[in-house]
Amino acid sequence: MAALINVPAKARRGDVIEIRALTSHIMETGFRHTADGKLVPRDIITSFACRYNGAEIFRADLFPAIAANPYLSFFTVAKESGKFEFEWTGDNGYSSTASASITVE
Amino acid sequence: MPTTRRQFLHLAGGVTAAGTLPIVSLRPLQATPAMLTTAIRNVVGEAQIRTGRVKLDIPPLVENGNTVPMTVSVTSPMTAAEHVKSIHVFNEKNPQPNIGNFYLTPSSGRAQVSTRIRLADTQKVVAIARLSDDTFWQIAAEIVVTLAACTEEMN
């Protein structure tokens, strides 16, 4: 399953940059029923974290009210060249990761 | 010549209430305002919540309640001494009251978060920011959600 990450490839030191992360997940609420009345069990991403050269810069707790294929956009100050790491965790042991690099001048 | 709604409905041969099929016909569980208050108190405790500083952007016309773009921003210099620690978003009438908690740092640079949410019905959405001095600021918005025509029945 794919994830789409948007981090500028290059930035100037001190720039405030936008980071966007979109990942594939059904985000099944746990409140829906099938046609024959059975409850569809909850299956959502519950947590997202972003680390910049190892330090956590953003974290989110997600609930069933977040739409399928969760999209998050947030900001950070470009401090040094390096790597952004993204991690999604959720129900039924769900875990996925992605990364992107940046050059800061 | 513009056709009036009445003329069009007549022309459409009776697509009135029957033309509106919610994807899930019944939502027996709804967050009541009491649940909303409890969810908020779970985050802020007994602290006073002031109105202001927080901005909530949701399109005035929600095209589909299943995927609603939302942006929360907070006025803050985002310095070590004065920044936004977290943003918490709640709703009034979904089956449960929490939407998301977002944790920022002084190095966020800008206190702004966007995501896409689900709104089961026309309802109030509340965004609350916790600042580095542990004060809480909020904004509430009433969001109108209409049901789309000719939606699928759940299968």
Place this chain on the structure above:
Amino acid sequence: MSIWRAIAAATLFAAAPALLAGEIPPDARRSGYSFMGPETRAMQDNDTSNPGMLFVLDGEALWGKKGGSADKSCADCHGDARSSMKGVAARYPAFDKALGRPVTLDQRINLCRANHQQAAALPYESRDLLALSAFVAHQSRGLPITAGSDPQAKPFVEQGRGLFMQREGQLNLACTNCHDDNFDKRLAGAPITQAQPTGYPLYRLEWQTLGSLERRLRSCMSGVRAQAYEYGSPELVALELYLMSRAHGLPMETPAVRP
């Protein structure tokens, strides 16, 4: 009626001989994109915020994956999709000489699987089929739709046109009643579009996933309380072919985002 009005009507008719009553003239055809709000347009416009692109990425991975008893991938025959698949989806549904009828892009993918990969067919609306079809159609993004131009496809275009004009269901509505005669008006709060299938498979906010034109047609049919045709049925293929020929010249948008 005055004779002058009769003459004016006759002139109008003569000026547009190919158009049936109610059909939208070519220069007035508009993608569903133009009926959307700015937020939904923004979601489609940026590839890193368009959730349909998640499926295109999955499709790209599947394109290179070997499978079936032939142990072949799509790429083993077709090479780089960026060149080999450019413009292909804009021609679909396309007439298949061996079968003597038009086939959809989904059906073409499954014919390839059966004949060249010796692999089982992917079910309609399955994630893999949608992903492959989105990846292939994405290679035509920005190119004009040409489906239905093949003379051999003409009888099937006419069959599709007939179905589009035919009233059906408990509400006794034809596609044309909404999408030719009443586009730009609203139905239960939502704008009525021209039903131009420019971006399939597309990401519907309502579905919260990618879906095919056939899925969309089937939900329209249940909307008018008609029995929906089965996936892959000759009727749905003919309707799809007619709709694509009706959108002739409009640019492909796959993966589009719609409410």
